[in-house]
Amino acid sequence: MDMLLMLLLMSFSILPLSVSSSAAASGDAFIGINIGPDVSNMPSPKDIVALLKAQSIQHIRLFDANQALLLALAKTGISVTISVPNDQLLGIGQSNATAANWVNRNVIAHVPATNITSIAVGSDVLTTLANAAPVLVSALKFIQSALVAANLDQKIKVSTPYSSSIIVGSFPPSQANFNRTWNQQSDGRIPLDYALFRQLPPNKEAVDSNTLLHYTNVFDAVVDAAYFAMSDLNFTNIPIVVTETGWPSKGDSSEPDATVDNANTYNSNLIKHVLNNTGTPKHPGIAVSTYIYELYNEDLRSGPESEKNWGLFYANGEPVYTLHLTGAGTLFANDTTNQTFCVTKSNDDPKMLQAALDWACGPGKVDCSPLLQGQPCYEPNNVVAHAAYAFNAYYQKMAKSAGTCDFKGVATITTTDPSHGSCIFPGSNGKNGTRINGTLLAPSNSSSSGCFSQYYYKGGSFTSSLILVVLFLSALVM
Incomplete structure (x- = not known):
């Protein structure tokens, strides 16, 4: 099989049933950003918050519940998603008291000064932890019960992210379930322009043979694949938040598409696409808020070179590249359209x-x-x-x-x-x-x-x- 490079990572959170699609449609989509911890020279919480403010970032997602950072975020108004790490799921999923203690320590101790808006319980649990489904469901219920007891359940939502990867070059068999929203032409290769939101002529657009919906980019196709999957299980009117998506700026010799130019193109076009509030072909006009993966390059991550290079910034605050955000509002001050x-x-x-x-x-x-x-x-x-x-x-x-x-x-x-x-x-x-x-x-x-x-x-x-x-x-x- 040809080179399999995970260039487009997408992780979803399905919002609670109490949140309707009409509610999602009534608000504008937002762009947030993930902050990963695997950085050798991680900036201080104060410096991280200063960077977020300078870049007009109002929504972040943490992969844990870092106490120092939560304190630094107090009174900033920045919306924060905190996470229950996978290694804590077993204890929380087996004990209501353990879940309550986790909420007391990581949520109640910080709100309302810190604007914690959601809790992600685990990450890719079903694909990374064997036989985790029963524990995951219990953990979700116990965390929710603790929020109800604290009268925070209407303010803070609980979800569990799951992910899919798009492989530019070829689809491995494990990705076949995401093929239903577009025709896989000839040898199944995805055009790079289709992945990068670049404009396609009408005859190059992907067409769902079942619905005849036209797709101009992979992002919309994958989001709609999730909608279709839920619909097949008789779940509708549940909005989606994309909790991770991005593109690496550097790769090893087997990852030729992991480049600064492609990363810049993808994230710049992604931001403009999301903030246009166009929705997807299946759900036009329904906001799809999205978190970019990620704020900093994580140089301590294992695996291929691309794993270390998803960030918009180096740990010292230097931008890895300069986003092209003409017409995208005030988000991300490192837009060079006007000043450099x-x-x-x-x-x-x-x-x-x-x-x-x-x-x-x-x-x-x-x-x-x-x-x-x-x-x-x-x-x-x-x-x-x-x-x-x-x-x-x-x-x-x-x-x-x-x-x-x-x-x-x-x-x-x-x-x-x-x-x-x-x-x-x-x-x-x-x-x-x-x-x-x-x-x-x-x-x-x-x-x-x-x-x-x-x-x-x-x-x-x-x-x-x-x-x-x-x-x-x-x-x-x-």
Whole structure:
């Protein structure tokens, strides 16, 4: 069989029977994001919340009930789905008291300050835990009973996510049950454009031979497959929330479609598709709220390279790629449609940053006077912050042309306005802000070479007092 690469992961939560499809239709769909724990340098809860706020993310899903993060989320208004991990299901499913204790510790202790709106009981339980069905049902009932006892059952919903994967290239036999909503043409391959929401000519659309419904993307087809499956079991008017879907930005040699461009295309188009509130061919106009998998790359995950690269951001807050979200509202501030800035990669060698800073303020002919002592951008007085200003000034002066935000690899493009206090970066619309994870403006403890006292201002430009730095510049090609 050809390469089987799981590029489109979709996990569903079926909302309770008390929630009708008309209720779902009355509200707009939202985009949320998953936060996985398998990150070696996981940002602090405070920094995670700062990133969520900077990106206008109002819905998140946790794979556990991290106490520190739940406390940090208090009074933010962000809607939080917490999870009962699979390894706790047995105890909760066998004891009403254990379930009540779990709810007391992870829910009652945090509401209403933290806006916990749902509890996911387990994850892919039926496919990962043998003979788990009876325990799962009991766990759901016991958690629900604990919420009823606390008068929280009308505020917090209980569900269990289940998932399916779409394989770009070929369908393995285990995925055959999801084929009912589209024709599997010729050898059963799914066109990449069909998976990425790219526009298809009418003759390339997938058609359900049973219903004659036309599908222009895999996402709608899989959601409708879930609707059809429920309908076959005589369950209707139950809305679906897609709790995980995404695309990896990097893979190993057997995963050629796991690329930054494909990940960008899928998630950008997904966001626009969901927020359009068009629903699916089977249920047009019915909102399908969706959580993107995931916020950070999880470098500690096992398996192929793609498993580690589903995130929109690295752990240091740098975007893995820049989403293209024209017309998608204010969600995700790293949209570069209107503004982009050039800043430092804060973990790079201070000597490299210093040399690049010298070049920008010298041969690069950047006006670095705002970095002088007593001027608006002097503080914080470190090489990371000063280089960021100079890099961005050069990038903006060169009209953001390709290759002008590199500086020997120590610079990167961001859409988060790095302006702070009275220091307004060139290209800013005047709105102050900080880098999404706070690292850009943090004082540097790694080297004193960033102190701007090493420069003196003469004749409209900066000259370095360090001859060694000047010599180093001779090898620096911009």
